[in-house]
Amino acid sequence: MLLQITHETHYAYAPAVETAQHLAHLKPLQTASQELLEHRLEIAPEPVQRSESVDVYGNARAFFALESTHEELSVVARSLVRTSAPVLAPAAARELPWEQVRERLCYRKGAAYDPAVEFVFPSRYVPRHEDFAAYAQGSFTPGRPLIEAAQDLNQRMFRDFIYDGDSTEISTPAVQALAHRRGVCQDFAHIMIGCLRTLGLPARYVSGYLLTQPAPGETRLVGADASHAWVSVYLPGAEGPGGWADFDPTNGRQPGEDYVALAVGRDFADVSPMRGVLHGGARHTLKVGVTVEPVEEKDALGENAALPFPQNLEHPTP
Template identity: 35%
Template sequence: MIYSIRLTIAHKYDQPAANSRHLIRVLPRIVRGRQSLTTHLLEIFPEPDSRSEAVDFFGNKTTSCTHRDYHAEMSIRLSCHVDMMSPQPWQDLTPDVAQLRVEYGRLTDLGPESPLHFLGPTKRLSPDQSMAQFAQDVFDPKDSTAANVIRIGRALHDAMTFDATATTVDTDASDAFRQKRGVCQDFTHIMIIALQALGIPAGYVSGYLRTLPPEGGVKLEGVDAMHAWVRAWCGPDQGWIEYDPTNATLVGTDHIVAGYGRDYSDVSPVRGHLRSSGGQKNTQGVDVAIVG
């Protein structure tokens, strides 16, 4: 199955900006056995004075650019095709959480896929007693790790309301959980903190979600912008599984990975700095469709 993805991110400044430097993470990853990036075009307007591509610690594709002269706006446009492979039949090969802790307690590898990086805290993830209690109330110590990941994700989906007006990109996860409202970033941060409170390594996934629902289905939440969901390490036999708490579902071919990290800061689509005065207005639009 081949997906076409089109993304536009636009920044308009109240006053012209100069000496800007941005780090962009919007290209889909190559994930062995799951997805491959077949073609892509990433355009930046105005044309930057310098531009370079790299791969960060977690294996995400990055583009860095600089603009020296004053400019009133800056936009990023991505067009690409991603070949999604059929998923393997679901099997739960995971131990219970007590055994999972023993498994990662034996690990010494600190490579980018090591679960030891995903036990918190981070800049955006802090232990929270209310989230820990929420996880504990749902947790079944006799069940498998994967079953508990799914159970907590579904419970969070039932407890929270998707509300694009309730939070901003800088809202703390504890504030979103307190009001029980937010967007996919909030759902994801809260679920990561809840899983880590139980000793389950969990991280943040940034990516894209198919815009159109399957025939007879319903439109999923979070499809007008880049999406976010959770990955949890479930032992050496199972490895990482991914769960979308915003839509209460295990991740399948409708979810296209752009970046893996510990929290939003590791995979934010655009981050940087510039010299200007006044504020700015940022907009984002995403279209994902099947083309073959």
């Protein structure tokens, strides 16, 4: 599937901002099931400095600095991504009981280090809490394969929780959202990660996009989509490091080719789409619009077809 994503972020400041430095995670990942074909990052006003680097988790991040007074900031990320069905884990990994996975990642003198163990520990938005373990126990029964238990937890959360955009904020603790059984995709991802980590299992946060379908008879609305978040669960290999299986508790399914991954981390704090340090601008308003739409291959990549991106833009300086 060929998907075109436009992610627009607009800040209005009062009073004006004098100087600012920003960090953005808005460039989709390159993975076994996802190929990034085009990416542009449009910034206004024009920054005096911009660069791109890769963080410790393999995410592309853009840095830019503004040194002139400005009352508004506009950042538009345009990406063209080809997706395919996720690669399934080997049968042996899918049959591993969850307790065996936990034991394999416990520290032992002389044992080989597995980088996935970092995702067992608490993080800023995902602390250890007995309430997570209590909820997870309904799915993680003795001897159950990890992939099966994770799928059951994913489905239970979809049934038990209510999506409510007014019920939480970024600062709402995940354990509180668990108690109220409501929240948004970010909350649900943090809760599922908390359940897994409290049992000693590695889990990571994935930010990205999901292709939504307009209602019958209606056209796709530009800017009406939103960023999405889901969870990756670690499956060790027969020997040495293994892979990750994705789960989306908001929709009760495993992500497929209609998903686009932006970044992975311990929780939202690692992969926030935009954050910055400002001098001035005591108050601000924020507007975000996301459009995800399928594109015909011949229209986007045909020999004589125009690319769906402005051609007078430059790539960020590496």
